[in-house]
Amino acid sequence: MHICIDDYLLDIVQNSFEAGSSLVEITFAETGTKLSCEVKDNGKGMNAEMQRRALDPFFSDGKKHRKRKVGLGLPFLAQACDACDGTFALQSEEGIGTTVSFSFRLDHIDAPPMGNVASTFLALLTHPLCEELVIERSLETGKGGDRYTLRKSELEAVLGPFQTSGTLALLRQYLVSQEEELEQYREETLLDMHRRNTSPSRQQEI
Secondary structure (H helix, E strand, O other): OOOOOOHHHHHHHHHHHHHHOOOOOEEEEEEOOOEEEEEEEOOOOOOHHHHHHHHHOOOOOOOOOOOOOOOOHHHHHHHHHHOOEEEEEEEEEOOEEEEEEEEOOOOEEEEEEEHHHHHHHHHHOOOOOOOOOOEEEEEEEOEEEEEEEEHHHHHHHHOOOOOHHHHHHHHHHHHHHHOOOOHHHOOOOHHHHHHOOOOOHHHOOO
């Protein structure tokens, strides 16, 4: 079962990689208390029947995810979005590609936590099936905002292939620094305060 928003993102983008995409584009935008995300790929795409099955939590073709008994990714994401007044949309054309769009109200009591965005981007950029990945990341609040863009080919041109521990350490450091730049604009919501005060580490302090 998914726990954080970044779990859903990992699942969707992995689907794009496994669909034979040579290019995957991610838009990951926080505006106030809303997160909007879009994952667009140029993979093999799906016809109408395949899309219907992709949203069925009890369907799996037994080929794409051989170790999975049921396809829970998209159905659970759609359910999670609906539970916190968010949105979900799936658009696909066979032979063209697929676009998955979703949003969450981050201040909703049923909204999942964000997770570790920098670690998620690292996992996606270094995925063995990733050919080209472009990530547009932004955060806008009443305190201001900022954005950054990641492109795998450009990062590898500067750092070298993502194959050595040294290169991966530099990449992780860069991604963390980009997220830290955005944090200065984040506004804590009542839900954030509740989660912080009820976290296991906080309870131990008390």
